[in-house]
Amino acid sequence: ACLVRARSDSEGSSKHSFGTMTYTEDRLSGTEGGGGEPGNTSHMATSPPDHTTDVNESGELLDYNDSSVLEQFHEDALRQAGTGLAQARVTLAVFLAIAGASLELSAIPFILPSAEIELCILPHEKNWLIMISLVGGSLGAVGWGALSERLGRRRCLVSCLAVNAVFAAIAAFMPTYGTFMMARFCSSLGSGGIVPTSYTYCGEI
Structure with a gap:
C-alpha cells in the first residue's frame, strides 16, 4: 500500500495523483515565484483522492490498493508493449x-x-x-x-x-x-x- 504523509502548513505542497500512484513535491514559498517569507504558502494545489484512497484524521493519505505501485507500473508497461x-x-x-x-x-x-x-x-x-x-x-x-x-x-x-x-x-x-x-x-x-x-x-x- 502507498502511504504519503501530508506536510505541515510551513511548507507548500502539491500532490499529483496518477491512478493509484500519489507523490508529494515539496516547495518552500521562498523558492517559487518571486520570494516571500519561509512559512507562507504561495502555491497549494491538491487533487481529490480517487476511490482507492482515503484521508484519516491526522491528514495522512492512505492507498488501499493491494498490489504495490511498482508492480502495477510493470504490468501496465508489459500490457501496452504487447x-x-x-x-x-x-x-x-x-x-x-x-x-x-x-x-x-x-x-x-x-x-x-x-x-x-x-x-x-x-x-x-x-x-x-x-x-x-x-x-x-x-x-x-x-x-x-x-x-x-x-x-x-x-x-x-x-x-x-x-x-x-x-x-x-x-x-x-x-x-x-x-x-x-x-x-x-x-x-x-x-x-x-x-x-x-x-x-x-x-x-x-
Whole structure:
C-alpha cells in the first residue's frame, strides 16, 4: 500500500495523483515565484483522492490498493508493449542458441571412441573430457550471468555464441589430448553462459 504523509502548513505542497500512484513535491514559498517569507504558502494545489484512497484524521493519505505501485507500473508497461514479430524472432534465436549448446554437450559420448584412438586417450582420461565441459559450463554460467547485468543481455549472448563457436572449431583440429581439453574448456565457458543469458533475455522482451 502507498502511504504519503501530508506536510505541515510551513511548507507548500502539491500532490499529483496518477491512478493509484500519489507523490508529494515539496516547495518552500521562498523558492517559487518571486520570494516571500519561509512559512507562507504561495502555491497549494491538491487533487481529490480517487476511490482507492482515503484521508484519516491526522491528514495522512492512505492507498488501499493491494498490489504495490511498482508492480502495477510493470504490468501496465508489459500490457501496452504487447507481443509481436520481434518477440517471436528473439524467441526463435534463443531456442536455436540453447539447442546448439545442448547438442554440443550431448555429443561428447559419441566422439569418445574415435577420440580415444586418435588422441591416445587412457580410460581414466575419458571421464575428464566430460568433466572439463561441465566445469567450464558452470563457471561460464556464473561469469556471463554477472556480465549480462552490466553489459546487457543481447551483447553477452552474442559474445557467448562467438566464444563457443570459435573454440569449438579450434577443438576439432587439436592434435593432442592436452590442447583438445583446453579448447573444450574454453568452448564450454561460452556455452555455459548461453542458457542463463538466453532465458533471461527471452523473459525480458
